[in-house]
Amino acid sequence: MTPVSRSSHRRAGFDTVFHGLLWICALLVLALLGGLILLMATGGWQAFTTFGLAFFTSASWNPVKDVYGILAPLLGTAVSTAIAMLIAVPMAFGTAFWLVYIASARFASIVGTTIQLLAAVPSIIFGMWGFQTIVPFIARYIQPFLNHHLRHVPMVGPLFTGPPVGTGLVTSGIVLAVMIAPFITAVMVDVFGAVPPMLRESAFGLGATRWEMMHKIVVPWSRNGMIGAIVLGMGRALGETMAVTFIIGNVTTVGWSLFAPRSTVASLIALQFPESPAGSLRLSSLMALGFILMLLSCVSLVLARCLRGKRQ
Amino acid sequence: MTEPVTSPTSSHEVGKADSTPDLWRPGRKAMRRQMLDYVATVASVAAGSILLLVLVSILWTLLSRGLVGISWATLTRTMGPPGSGGGLANAIIGSLLQTGLALLMAAPVGLMCGIYLSEYGRNGNHFASVVRFVADMLMSAPSILIGLFIYQLLVVPFGHFSGFSGAVALAVLALPLIVRTTEDMLRLVPTAMREAGAALGAARWRVIIFLCLRSARKGVMTGILLALARMGGETAPLLFTSLGNQTMSMDMTRPMASLPIAIYQYAGASYEDWVQLAWTGALLVTFGVLLINITVRLSSRH
Numbered sequence: 319m320t321p322v323s324r325s326s327h328r329r330a331g332f333d334t335v336f337h338g339l340l341w342i343c344a345l346l347v348l349a350l351l352g353g354l355i356l357l358m359a360t361g362g363w364q365a366f367t368t369f370g371l372a373f374f375t376s377a378s379w380n381p382v383k384d385v386y387g388i389l390a391p392l393l394g395t396a397v398s399t400a401i402a403m404l405i406a407v408p409m410a411f412g413t414a415f416w417l418v419y420i421a422s423a424r425f426a427s428i429v430g431t432t433i434q435l436l437a438a439v440p441s442i443i444f445g446m447w448g449f450q451t452i453v454p455f456i457a458r459y460i461q462p463f464l465n466h467h468l469r470h471v472p473m474v475g476p477l478f479t480g481p482p483v484g485t486g487l488v489t490s491g492i493v494l495a496v497m498i499a500p501f502i503t504a505v506m507v508d509v510f511g512a513v514p515p516m517l518r519e520s521a522f523g524l525g526a527t528r529w530e531m532m533h534k535i536v537v538p539w540s541r542n543g544m545i546g547a548i549v550l551g552m553g554r555a556l557g558e559t560m561a562v563t564f565i566i567g568n569v570t571t572v573g574w575s576l577f578a579p580r581s582t583v584a585s586l587i588a589l590q591f592p593e594s595p596a597g598s599l600r601l602s603s604l605m606a607l608g609f610i611l612m613l614l615s616c617v618s619l620v621l622a623r624c625l626r627g628k629r630q
Numbered sequence: 631m632t633e634p635v636t637s638p639t640s641s642h643e644v645g646k647a648d649s650t651p652d653l654w655r656p657g658r659k660a661m662r663r664q665m666l667d668y669v670a671t672v673a674s675v676a677a678g679s680i681l682l683l684v685l686v687s688i689l690w691t692l693l694s695r696g697l698v699g700i701s702w703a704t705l706t707r708t709m710g711p712p713g714s715g716g717g718l719a720n721a722i723i724g725s726l727l728q729t730g731l732a733l734l735m736a737a738p739v740g741l742m743c744g745i746y747l748s749e750y751g752r753n754g755n756h757f758a759s760v761v762r763f764v765a766d767m768l769m770s771a772p773s774i775l776i777g778l779f780i781y782q783l784l785v786v787p788f789g790h791f792s793g794f795s796g797a798v799a800l801a802v803l804a805l806p807l808i809v810r811t812t813e814d815m816l817r818l819v820p821t822a823m824r825e826a827g828a829a830l831g832a833a834r835w836r837v838i839i840f841l842c843l844r845s846a847r848k849g850v851m852t853g854i855l856l857a858l859a860r861m862g863g864e865t866a867p868l869l870f871t872s873l874g875n876q877t878m879s880m881d882m883t884r885p886m887a888s889l890p891i892a893i894y895q896y897a898g899a900s901y902e903d904w905v906q907l908a909w910t911g912a913l914l915v916t917f918g919v920l921l922i923n924i925t926v927r928l929s930s931r932h
Contacts, residue, residue: 330833332833332835333833333834333835336834336835336838337750337834339742340742340743340745340746340749340750341746341750343739343742343743343746344742344743344746344747344751344757344758344761345737345761346739346743347743347761347764347765347768347805347806347809348760348761348764348767350765350802351764351768351771353779353783354768354771354775354776354779356899357778357779357782357783358775358778358779358782361778370751374751403878407679408677409677411674411677412673412674412675412676412677412678413674413677413678413681415674415676416675416677416678417678420671420674420675429678431927432682432685433678433681433682433685434923434927435685435920435923435924436684436685436688438859438860438919438920438923439688439862439863439916439919439920440687440862440863440864440865440890440915440916440919441865441866442863442865442890442894442912442915443688443692443863443912443915443916444688446691446893446897446908446909446912447687447688447691447692449897450691450695450881451691451744452685473740478809488805496680496681496684499681500681502679502713512745527663527664527666527667528667528670528671529666529667529670529671530663532670550770553770554770556772557771557772557774557775558772559772559773559774559865559866560865560866560890560894564898583876584772584774587774587775587778588866588869591869593872596786604778605778605782608774608775608778611772611774612771612772612775613845615767615770615771615772615775616767618770619767619770621764623763623766
C-alpha cells in the first residue's frame with residue numbers, strides 16, 4: 319500500500335467518524351424533545367388516572383383535600399391570551415405597516431432594532447415593570463371608572479366589576495401583549511417585505527392610497543403568513559410564566575370578571591411547585607398541566623408552520 | 631415614498647357635488663379615501679410608538695428604582711437576612727457559573743447539530759427535516775416546561791437541587807437557538823467555497839471546519855451570544871433546578887444562587903432593603919442582556 323492511499327483511507331475513516339459525531343448531536347435534539355414529552359406524560363399519569371375527565375372540568379384546586387381540577391388555570395390562560403392577542407395583533411400590524419411602508423429605510427432600521435430589543439428584555443423584568451406601572455394604573459383609574467359606569471349594564475356589567483386591586487386577567491393581557499408584539503412585528507415585517515413590489519406599484523398606478531394598497535393588496539397576499547405570525551405569538555403568550563406570575567393575582571377560581579385575580583397554567587406551576595413534594599399527587603397534577611401546555615405549544619407551532627408554508 | 635396622488639375624481643361625481651365643476655378638486659369620496667389613509671398612517675405610527683414607549687418606560691423604571699442600589703457593597707457582599715446590608719455577590723457569581731457551564735455544554739453540541747443540518751441535511755434528508763422541526767419546537771417550548779423536564783431528569787433521581795441541573799436546563803434552552811443560527815449562517819457560505827476546498831483535496835471535515843465554519847464564524851458567534859443573552863435572564867427553569875441559595879456557594883452539586891432567582895425571591899418581599907436589591911439585580915440583568923444584544927446587532931450590521 320502506498321502512503322498516499324493509506325492517508326486517504328484514514329481520511330475517509332475520519333470523515334465517517336465526523337459525520338457520525340454530527341449525527342449523534344442531531345439525534346440528541348430529538349431525544350431532548352422526546353424526553354420532555356415523555357417525562358411530562360409519565361409525571362402527569364397519576365393525576366390523569368386518579369381524576370379522569372373531572373381533572374379538566376372541575377374548577378376546584380384544593381391541596382387540603384388533595385383534589386385537583388384545572389378548569390380555572392385553563393380558562394385563565396385562554397382568556398389572558400385572548401386579551402393579549404386582541405391588543406398585540408393590531409399593535410404589531412400597525413408597527414409592521416409603519417416600518418415597511420411608511421418610515422424611511424434608515425429610520426425603520428433604527429426603530430426596528432429598538433423594538434427588537436424589547437423582545438430581549440427578560441420576562442421577569444416585564445413582571446416587575448407591570449406590577450410597578452400597569453397594576454396601579456388599572457387599580458386607580460380604569461377599574462373605578464368601569465365599576466362606576468358599567469356596574470348596572472346587563473350582560474356586560476359582571477365582566478368589569480370587582481375590587482380595584484389592579485392584578486388580574488386584563489393586566490396580564492396588557493403585559494403579555496407588549497411582550498409578544500415585537501415577535502409578531504418581526505415576522506410581519508418579513509411577510510410584508512416579501513410582497514412583490516410590482517403588485518404594490520400596480521396598486522399605486524391605479525391611484526390607490528397607501529392604506530388601500532395595504533388592505534386590498536398586501537393583506538390578502540400575505541394573509542397566511544400573518545396568521546402564522548399571530549399563532550406563533552399566541553404560543554409564546556400561552557407559556558409565559560414569570561411576568562404573569564407577578565401580575566395575575568394567583569387565585570384559582572372561575573368567574574365572569576375580567577379584572578379579578580386569576581391564575582394561568584404556567585403561573586400555577588411556578589407558584590405551586592415549591593409546596594409540592596416529589597411523588598405527591600399535587601406534583602403529578604402540575605406535571606399533567608405541563609403536558610397540556612406542551613401540547614398547546616406544539617399544536618400552535620405546527621399550525622403556524624402549516625399556514626406559513628402554504629404560500630411559499 | 632411619494633404620496634400617491636388621488637386622481638381627479640370623475641366628472642360625474644364632481645358634477646353632482648358641485649355646480650361649478652372644478653376637475654382638480656377632490657370630491658367627497660376622494661376626501662374620504664385620503665382621510666382613511668391618513669387615519670391608518672397615524673394609527674400605525676402610534677402603535678409603533680407605544681412599543682417604543684414601553685421600552686423607554688421599562689428602562690426608566692429600572693433606572694429610577696435600581697440605580698440608587700448600585701454600590702460596591704451590593705456587588706461584593708453575599709445575600710443576607712433583611713437589615714444586615716446584604717448584597718448580590720453570590721447571585722452574580724452563581725449566574726455567571728451556571729450560564730458559563732450551560733454555554734460550554736450547549737455551544738459544541740449546538741454547533742455540531744447546526745453543521746449536520748446545513749452540510750449533510752439539505753434537500754431530501756428526512757431525518758434532518760425532522761430535527762429541524764423539533765429544534766423549532768424546542769425553541770418555542772415554554773421555558774418553565776424545560777425546568778420541569780430537567781427537574782424530573784436530574785433533580786428527582788439525585789434527590790436534591792443542584793447548580794449543575796440549573797446549567798443543564800439553561801443549556802437545553804440555548805441549544806435550539808444555537809442550532810438554528812449556525813445552520814442559517816453556514817447556508818450563506820457559497821457552494822463554490824466548498825467545491826474549491828474539495829478540489830484541493832481537503833477532506834470534508836476539513837472543508838467544513840476550516841473553510842465553512844471559519845468564514846461563517848461571525849454569524850455563528852452572534853447566535854451563541856444571543857443564546858447567552860437569553861439564558862442570562864431566564865428565571866422559570868432555574869426555579870425548579872438550582873433553586874437558589876442565600877450563601878456563597880460554588881459547588882455545582884448543591885443548590886446555587888442566581889440573579890433572576892434572587893430578583894424573584896426579593897421582589898415580593900416586605901423588607902425595604904430586599905426589594906431594593908431586587909430592583910438593583912433587575913437593572914444589572916437587563917442592562918447585561920441588552921448590552922449583549924446591542925453589541926451583536928451593531929457589529930452584525932457592517
